[in-house]
Amino acid sequence: MTASHRLPPEFLQTMAEAIRLLGNGQRLQILEHLDMHGESKVSDIVTALGAQQGAISQHLNKMRAAGLLSSRRHHREVYYAVAAEGAVTILNCLRRKYEEDRRRQ
């Protein structure tokens, strides 16, 4: 029981929609790739994840629309990068959990 005052349902509803964005395996993989390799072009992400180009493009678009990523075009390629530090925070939580799980087993 951590106290603090009540958060409005509408706020929680909005936050729920943002959280749902990260509740997808491929999007987490994209986030991890960008965090590990830094700014990357779409084709590199597609190759690294072995996924379908159209699907990745849609994920990137959603994540950018939500402010998680930024993008810029250079010649023919479009480069994406992590724009919200909060996303990396969550990723680091997952890394810690992974290490803990590994130690336990």
Add this chain to the structure above:
Amino acid sequence: MTASHRLPPEFLQTMAEAIRLLGNGQRLQILEHLDMHGESKVSDIVTALGAQQGAISQHLNKMRAAGLLSSRRHHREVYYAVAAEGAVTILNCLRRKYEEDRRRQ
């Protein structure tokens, strides 16, 4: 770019499913209620949220199955409580964000 080594796609998939659980307004409200009021019986949560009994019961069931909540029966009532500190961590992030947003506007 924060380094660390690569997380397996299957792990990220599992994590995504857990994260999705919190991507729901009513479930965030339940979490907040339990965090603020401590262990509570179902009927109190239903009343506090002004929601439908069946819906709340299903949310509680999912959250318990995922290890986010624990439950115990006492007489006719079933009491639920937060079982995973990680869930409260996320809730506290939302609280900080809410306060920041308030200050900005």
Add this chain to the structure above:
DNA sequence: TTGTAATATTAAACCATCATGATATATTGA
């Protein structure tokens, strides 16, 4: 221009999730 590579968009099929209303189960007291 024309062709080509990189990315984005679209439409359709499929699948998962959510809210709802109705019903079932469990516990207790009379």
Add this chain to the structure above:
DNA sequence: TCAATATATCATGATGGTTTAATATTACAA
């Protein structure tokens, strides 16, 4: 046992997300 209360489960329909294949757009080079 019967009735009453608390909670859980089920079936359903509506809605939205995901994947796929196909097509469109953009930028550049020949």
